[in-house]
Amino acid sequence: MARRTMSLLLLPRWSSRMFSVELDGEPVYFSIQEKSRGKEVSRVFSNVQNNDRCYSLLVCSSDRVEGAKFYAELKQKLLREMPKECALSPMCSFLPNVKDSLLKGYFLKDTSPSASLSERVLRELLQHEPVLVCSYLRGEDGQQWTQCLWKESDNRAVEMSRDFCVVPSEAPESHPATLNIINSDVFYNFEEACEVLKESADIIPEATSVLELLPSRVEARSKPDFPVIVIEGLDATGKTTLTESLKNALGATLLRSPPQCLSPLRARFDREPPLFRRAFYAVGNYITAEAIGQEGMKTPVIVDRFWHSTAAYAIATAVSGPVCNLPAEGSEVYRWPTDLLQPSLVVLLTLDPEERKRRLRDRGQGETAEEQELDHNQLFRLKVEEAYHRISGPACVTVDASPPADQVLQQVLLLIRGKCHL
Numbered sequence: 001m002a003r004r005t006m007s008l009l010l011l012p013r014w015s016s017r018m019f020s021v022e023l024d025g026e027p028v029y030f031s032i033q034e035k036s037r038g039k040e041v042s043r044v045f046s047n048v049q050n051n052d053r054c055y056s057l058l059v060c061s062s063d064r065v066e067g068a069k070f071y072a073e074l075k076q077k078l079l080r081e082m083p084k085e086c087a088l089s090p091m092c093s094f095l096p097n098v099k100d101s102l103l104k105g106y107f108l109k110d111t112s113p114s115a116s117l118s119e120r121v122l123r124e125l126l127q128h129e130p131v132l133v134c135s136y137l138r139g140e141d142g143q144q145w146t147q148c149l150w151k152e153s154d155n156r157a158v159e160m161s162r163d164f165c166v167v168p169s170e171a172p173e174s175h176p177a178t179l180n181i182i183n184s185d186v187f188y189n190f191e192e193a194c195e196v197l198k199e200s201a202d203i204i205p206e207a208t209s210v211l212e213l214l215p216s217r218v219e220a221r222s223k224p225d226f227p228v229i230v231i232e233g234l235d236a237t238g239k240t241t242l243t244e245s246l247k248n249a250l251g252a253t254l255l256r257s258p259p260q261c262l263s264p265l266r267a268r269f270d271r272e273p274p275l276f277r278r279a280f281y282a283v284g285n286y287i288t289a290e291a292i293g294q295e296g297m298k299t300p301v302i303v304d305r306f307w308h309s310t311a312a313y314a315i316a317t318a319v320s321g322p323v324c325n326l327p328a329e330g331s332e333v334y335r336w337p338t339d340l341l342q343p344s345l346v347v348l349l350t351l352d353p354e355e356r357k358r359r360l361r362d363r364g365q366g367e368t369a370e371e372q373e374l375d376h377n378q379l380f381r382l383k384v385e386e387a388y389h390r391i392s393g394p395a396c397v398t399v400d401a402s403p404p405a406d407q408v409l410q411q412v413l414l415l416i417r418g419k420c421h422l
């Protein structure tokens, strides 16, 4: 019932929506108009042959947990049930500059001989799942495409609503994913991240175990007496090596985020869709912050990954395409959470990609799916690094991690002594 309410609510602004289909990893934008102006064909349809059929499916649930879970399952469901000749491209729809207006889904190009199977699958999805379904029809001139939003009637049959013409569109000012980053991919206070875990407890029982480990609320603590130094960087840039050496050199306490107590639950959340995975890492920072608050009264504290990692990986994953698609420097998505302890210094270790790969190979350990993505996808790696640089309050200080380990240590000790008077 919630799904239908949402669909109807969307319709009044349906014609103001923009659409984006990922072609070769790049978003291609189009919008819809009541009357066709000009004959320009959207690039989305440039390779569609006469007998091919195109559809779009957008997940629209008023319940974010249900929506996130269903979106994650949808691809497998479509691959399983649609004709094997049906190609899927990620797509989304959004109202330009309207926060939280992003709907994610798939664009389908079906080249199978008959429409019957795909239309049956889509009809069933429309009736039972939180989705909007559209089909695209080629105009009589063979050029212009129209978009028809499907709707249910009497709980069964599928009718088409009024058609709109598809027109190519310029890229919006900011990548559409930016509209939904706050509180879906990145959480800017403890309560918001906890709320996701509470809402997801029915479908992810481990969320309850995480909640039990959390402080009941985040207390406004006074700053620790000793400096707190965070070491950040992509995997295999030398964080573990450096943090261990710093611990010994400074007589410091070494902590990490996520903290040890979350280790048994980590693999479970790494398999979950971004909403849940990011909330898990977000609350991990608050557990580590509690420990920093206590240990920082006794010794300097070194922290292996903290907030910069949580936000940078989340933003880089949410935003598709090249680095220029990231939210601009100064965007609110790069701000530090209001209630999270601020370190005295954040050091970002950077490394030439080839050397990083060599160290990964030499280490010979397994990689997480996200780490494999870093290896295979140069764009993703660049986006993570750029997002690291753009996060503020505190900003990170970059250190070249390519010299031998003892030289990197000396370089960072110099920085610490300069900044933290140790």
Ligand SMILES: Nc1ncnc2c1ncn2[C@@H]1O[C@H](COP(=O)(O)OP(=O)(O)OP(=O)(O)O)[C@@H](O)[C@H]1O
Binding pocket: 233, 234, 235, 236, 237, 238, 239, 240, 241, 242, 359, 360, 362, 363, 401, 402, 403, 404, 405, 406, 408
């Ligand atoms: N400065 C250095 N020069 C050469 N090799 C290094 C240097 N620092 C670390 N290494 C080696 O590179 C590999 C990766 O280092 P390390 O495990 O410290 O990275 P990491 O950033 O903690 O990785 P991850 O985030 O994946 O845990 C290790 O085999 C380590 O011995």
Ligand SMILES: Nc1ccn([C@@H]2O[C@H](COP(=O)(O)O)[C@@H](O)[C@H]2O)c(=O)n1
Binding pocket: 235, 257, 258, 281, 284, 285, 305, 306, 307, 309, 310, 311, 313, 314, 368, 370, 371
């Ligand atoms: N504070 C953190 C720490 C880590 N992450 C996520 O974990 C992955 C990298 O961690 P490794 O321990 O394998 O180096 C990466 O996928 C980050 O998304 C995080 O979000 N926040």
